Amino acid sequence: MNLAFILNNAPLLMEGAAMTVALAIGALLGATLGGGVVAFLRMSRHAPLRYVATGFVEIMRNTPILVQIFVLYFGLPTLGVHMSAFTSAVLAMSLQNSAYIGEIYRAGLVSIHPRQREAALALGMMPGMALRVILLPQALRRVLPPLGNQLIIIIKDTSVASTIAVAELTQASKLLLDRSAAPYETFLTVALIYLAISAGVAGVLKLAEWRYPVRAS
Amino acid sequence: MSDLTSPATSEPLVVIDRVGKSFGAVDVLKEVSLTVAAGDVLSLIGPSGSGKTTLLRCVNYLETYERGLITIAGETVGIEPLPDGRRRRKSDRQIAALRAQVGMVFQHYNLFPHLDVLENLTVAPCRVHGEAPGPVRERALALLEQVGLADKRHRYPSELSGGQQQRVAIARALTMQPRLLLLDEVTSALDPELVGEVLDVITSLAADGITMMIVTHEMAFAREVSTSVAFMADGRLIESGAPEAIFEAPDHERLRSFMQRYRAGNQL
Amino acid sequence: MTTAMLMSSGMYLAQGALVTIGLSLGIIAVATVAGMLLALLRLYSWKPLGLLAAAYGLVARGVPLLVLLIGSYFSLPYLGLDLPLWLVVVLVGGLYFGAYVAEVFRAALAAVPRTQWDAGRALGMRRVQLFTIVILPQARRLSLPPYLNVALVAVKNTSLVSAIGGWELVAAGREIGERTMEILPAYLAVAAFYFVICFSISQIGRHVEKKMRYV
């Protein structure tokens, strides 16, 4: 084992890990909001809005994130739209995960029995308040586990940003692999860092699920 | 004599005037007319599918109705009749304001599972009326005391029995201090041994003078607790009157055979 | 662009798509075998083996496939293993998705009611018989929609092969983009090819799910 090599390059790896986390947070924020829009449109009263949202979801789900990133980063400049590699990666991941997270939200909302809404209305709540105070809090608890799974997928997907040379963890490992004769060490270390990030996220989620349990009605 | 307690000369609290409703091509309510005075306890009885639930849901506008008019304390429910004869749906705000004055208890309790018992009671008064939490809490605790569940105030609905959940649901409706309480087959989903505790609570509310409209299949209870009874069949109001008259001297053949079937069923 | 160029570009992409489909089929085949094995280990084997299988699942599902591909691509030659790239992809991809397939099978097997085991035992079936005749067919039905979903993700992830120097649909698209200078249309065409493949899989999944609802 060539530990010295890893230790010498620890700063590079740590910077890469920080960039990975930044990409994931950016994509998560974008997709949390975008997912709300998708869910809202998918449940809209107006059929055209529903169709647009469904089309968006299908396209996002059935094409690879790598190709989506390439379209934004290599394709759009031919139309005069220029974005940094980081922005392209975050935007592409936000868009794709908006589709997934939108479906998660929607499933969470429809899983709540219509009687809950009725009970809230019967108490004199306006529809908006019933949604905010009664329906969303229950739905959020139910979407916590699938949302957590999606976040772990997002973290892993950030590795694709290395294909457009964003200096994240996978990119850092490629640099080290090119530079050295210590492939296993590099490979193991990078895998462990990804595992640690995923495990950390999973732990936080378990905590949140324990704090906000789904209760039967 | 105090004017506050003598509504005898004034308008009834609830006036249901020739109300009709259809689900698609099916008329489920046909020209139903009824009045309920303040302090009355009206029981709605009749075979399953006769429109009792639908009528009750129209009273707080959980269902809309196409013909006739319902008024509560002089205010029309859900619908504004225009001078030219057309009908306009009231605003969400107006409808919510009316519902805030009408409590409803459902067959399946419909408690909010993510809130504990006390929060189930306080959420609407605090959010809808914007009342201060302190007094609402006190009122809620008093009501929990009345339904015998003060010790369960920090439990969640899923930790309670069906009978306990239904008593919480009644207390939740009352915490809003409604002028009228609607109860739709509130014991039908309960195990037989839990029915009594819920009926006892309702009986005590009747004694307190709370105005109620009750859909029920518990005939002995209806007879004991009601000031008047209405019998529905096929979306029509067939007969209504004092409990003694309805149960002992029914005029209509439909009601007689309904009673006969009920008694036969009960003796088996 | 002339019609002839369009035609030849389309053909070129179609060749890339065939490679993508071939890699996907290989990955899914390996993943199915590995996934079934892992699921059986977790559910019915000696406890320590089950824990090992669970640990494998956690690791495989916590590390990006791209890292695993790059890692093995660089490391294997050092081990004296000089495998062709496509074989590395099929093996690594298959083992990676095997962890996901294992979850799918495990959930489906666990979802078959305990009473089915009791019923089989009451009929005097032996364990293996009972498993293959009674439990497995029921689990297979339950697992088909999520299994197809894993397959769909696997197809999309073959695009990573282009990032380690392999030739498939994305690489074909890149070449066409560079040759014709029509970069955006080239990548959009690549996306369209993926869409056709993946949407077909989604539709099969939906069809199966709908049919299942009525049984």
Ligand SMILES: Nc1ncnc2c1ncn2[C@@H]1O[C@H](COP(=O)(O)OP(=O)(O)O)[C@@H](O)[C@H]1O
């Ligand atoms: N949402 C609905 N859509 C269509 N028909 C309905 C709906 N709700 C009730 N009905 C019909 O209206 C009639 C009256 O139902 P309901 O008011 O529930 O009767 P009850 O409470 O007396 O059993 C029944 O024939 C029922 O099938």
Ligand SMILES: [Mg+2]
């Ligand atoms: Mg009913």
